[in-house]
Amino acid sequence: MSVFVETRRQISELPVSSPTPEFTGKIAYLVNQYPFPSGTFIRREIEAMENFGVQVVRFAIRQTDVRLSEPKDLVEASRTRIVLNLGVIGLFSAAFVTALTSPGKFLKTLALTIKLGWHSDRGLFCNLIYFLESCQLTRWLIQEKVEHLHAHYGTNPAAVAMFCRSLGGPTYSFTIHGPHEFDKPHFLRLGEKVARSKFAVTISEYGRSQLYRWTEREHWGKIAVVHCGLDKNYFSRELTPPPAARRLVFIGRLDEQKGTHLLVEAAKLLHEDGVDFQLTMVGDGPMRGELETMIQSYGLDECVRLAGWQNDDEVRESLLDSRALVLSSFAEGLPVVIMESLAMGRPVISTNIAGVGELVQPGVCGWLVPAGAVRPLADKMLEAIEMPVDQLAQYGKAGARLVMAHHNAITEAEKLARLIGLTEIHS
Known part of the structure; x- marks a missing residue:
């Protein structure tokens, strides 16, 4: 038997903690652009969640600006709802409805937006756009009866997720990838985003250490490591x-x-x-x-x-x-x-x-x-x-x-499902 066949046999026999679990629940993913060619790790994570039995709704803030050629990406694109496709009138309409139906939450979230946007790198104007986006996204999340929202990247997706929560939407979490988030942690208010989240994820221990730097000690317990993963095709x-x-x-x-x-x-x-x-x-x-x-x-x-x-x-x-x-x-x-x-x-x-x-x-x-x-x-x-x-x-x-x-996508997605608190089905 060649060393390569033997290696693959040994890898396949590595112990696993448990059989593939089954969970029940409905969650949403939010990314700035999705899908995109270098974001296959997000697609693998979503696929693993769905293989567990979880219902996943996909949202992106803007349309992907690169050519998609992978069949799986094309399918994902057809299943993803784009917030900015509503246009200016649609976003202002969503904000108007939110102000009428939930005036207290609207004003509280608007105040939070001004507070975070006043000294941010993107400025108050961009943060007000995030606020408008969150008004529409919150309506969709409530309509879809989403239990939890997970955002990828600590930039505008995490900000929109945080505003959605303030407007009465579901709990949220977000994954920090780096390095860009750690180039401007003060401007991004990473500590505030962690404090208001159910939990936050980094893709390495190094990333966790950096997020510790910008988060109050009392919230360190919310920060976990969930690696990016590969699917079974790489291991078979x-x-x-x-x-x-x-x-x-x-x-x-x-x-x-x-x-x-x-x-x-x-x-x-x-x-x-x-x-x-x-x-x-x-x-x-x-x-x-x-x-x-x-x-x-x-x-x-x-x-x-x-x-x-x-x-x-x-x-x-x-x-x-x-x-x-x-x-x-x-x-x-x-x-x-x-x-x-x-x-x-x-x-x-x-x-x-x-x-x-x-x-x-x-x-x-x-x-x-x-x-x-x-x-x-x-x-x-x-x-x-x-x-x-x-x-x-x-x-x-x-x-x-x-x-x-x-870096097995299945085991890493299982970690995320448990952090979200999805209900595990016991046979």
Whole structure:
């Protein structure tokens, strides 16, 4: 039996806490835009909830502004109600009805809006728009008899959820992903949002520590960790051996935050040292033109390729065709692509930021380097390029086990269902 078949067998036999539970209840999800290509983790969470028997209503504040091609995303888009599609007249009409039917709650929530918006980064005007949105969303939530509202991201979705609660809507919770929420915690009033919530979720222990910083100690007990998860398709595939080809892959948006310029600089160092390698950069973004110029001016045309945007199947193929995933980011939460790479038996080279070190373990399933350090990044890329295939396979095996144990969409959604307080059905 090959090491890869054996690894998959061992992963499938990892102990689980209990059989897949069944819950009853009706909840709603709120996201700024939903669905969106890089938000598959939200879709997986919703799918897991529905597999438990929970009724899930989907809301988004605005229409998704990117092209959707995945069949599941297209289905999700058809099931999602968009608040801003009502237009200005519709939102003001909802506010007028709310003011007539619940004047006390209307004025209380308007006062809260002014208080939070006066010194926020988005200003009072944007927060008043959130207030109008919450008037309509609260009506929908009550009409649908939703028991609880869960928002993804601590920005405007969490604000709208909080205003809905103040207007008489259901309890709410929200998931913080980072890094953007932690760039402006005072402006976002994260502590206020936690205090008024039923609970708040972060996707890593690092994220929880940061939310502790901006939340009063008396509310720390509300903050829990629920990881982003992968679905069973990632855990049912047989692991394949890493290629002998000296190939690495980057997957992400081409912008400053991802450190893509420094990744090309690291590739330049390897090229100057005479190292034979290939680096494929999957993704698109505002820095693509500059990166193309750098690659050409450094003479890297033969070893660095910008592959552009790829769909889910193409991304999986790019990972499987590479020895390791390499990320050079300056700011992250805990990238889902790391979980996907490890689940497929491909080690990860990453900057040691945020929650990345909770999953990428040096000498076990990958390599960590200081953010912004080019030479150490190049050195670890060289290690992955030159590592014997058998040792790479052991790294991949360890990474797959870690992801199965800590980033299974079913078990993570179960944590969330229990935090919400959904009623479990006992057979």
